[in-house]
Amino acid sequence: MSENAAVKAGAIPPRFERPGILAFLAYLLVIAFLVLSIEGSQLSVLGFFEGLPYMADLFVRMIPPDLSRIGPILSALLETFQMALVGTALGVLFSLPLAIWASKRLSPHPLVYYAARGLISWFRTVPDLVWALFFVVTVGLGPFAGTLALMVDTMGFCGKFFAEAMEETEEGPQEALTALGARRSGVICAAVIPAAMPSFINTSLFSLEKATRSSVVLGLVGAGGIGIELKVAMDLFEYPTAATIIVCIFILVLLVERLSSHLRQRII
Helix, strand or coil, rough: CHHHHHHHHCCCCCCCCCCCCCHHHHHHHHHHHHHHHHHHCCHHHHHHHHHHHHHHHHHHHHHCCCCCCHHHHHHHHHHHHHHHHHHHHHHHHHHHHEEEEEEECCCCHHHHHHHHHHHHHHHHCHHHHHHHHHHHHHCCCCHHHHHHHHHHHHHHHHHHHHHHHHHHHCCEEEHHHHHHCHHHHHHHHHHHHHHHHHHHHHHHHHHHHHHHHHHHHHHHCCCCEEEECCCHHHCCHHHHHHHHHHHHHHHHHHHHHHHHHHHHHHHH
């Protein structure tokens, strides 16, 4: 009996299709692995509630925030944002040609397509903290290493979404330009990129938000920014100073997110 016939007959239609034996076994394996993962991650509700007093004690030690080092903290915060801004700008710039090569319709050769896709996947797979470690070894401690790490991370993020945005553009204008004798570069610049530009802007602004949050952590490995200030404050048990740093980081991230949201509404 079909679903419509079952409704007419007054019977309740099945909400889900009955899975086959292989699908049922697959579901069981997934559930079993989830249970094992919960055990392996050592989740403990009792341990969490037992640790709440220690968290409350840490918050008490952080109040009131210490503003005696607000000058160096704001300087490190500015360096953090500069790393995020420059790393995002360079990453977006280098992502565009990489995304063109990683687009099936625009790539000049299948080998170029698979090489570009593999490079983007590699950039996305390796965490930005690991890239920061590599670049610290390469160029030394400081914001330059952090900027390079954020640039590579942005290339992996934007390269994927830029390529997908260009593949989703309408083929009509591109075919019309091709019929008029336009070259591949002309079709890309006159039809593909303008059509995908809203998606480019949206992805780039999200990348800036992501880079701002990531740049805070990169300082923990010596890649510049305010992360090293937070690490030193926590290691020396200077909790009021750490509270000031955390509040400054929160304000920076909030301002960048609000600015990004405002720009997306105005531009897109």
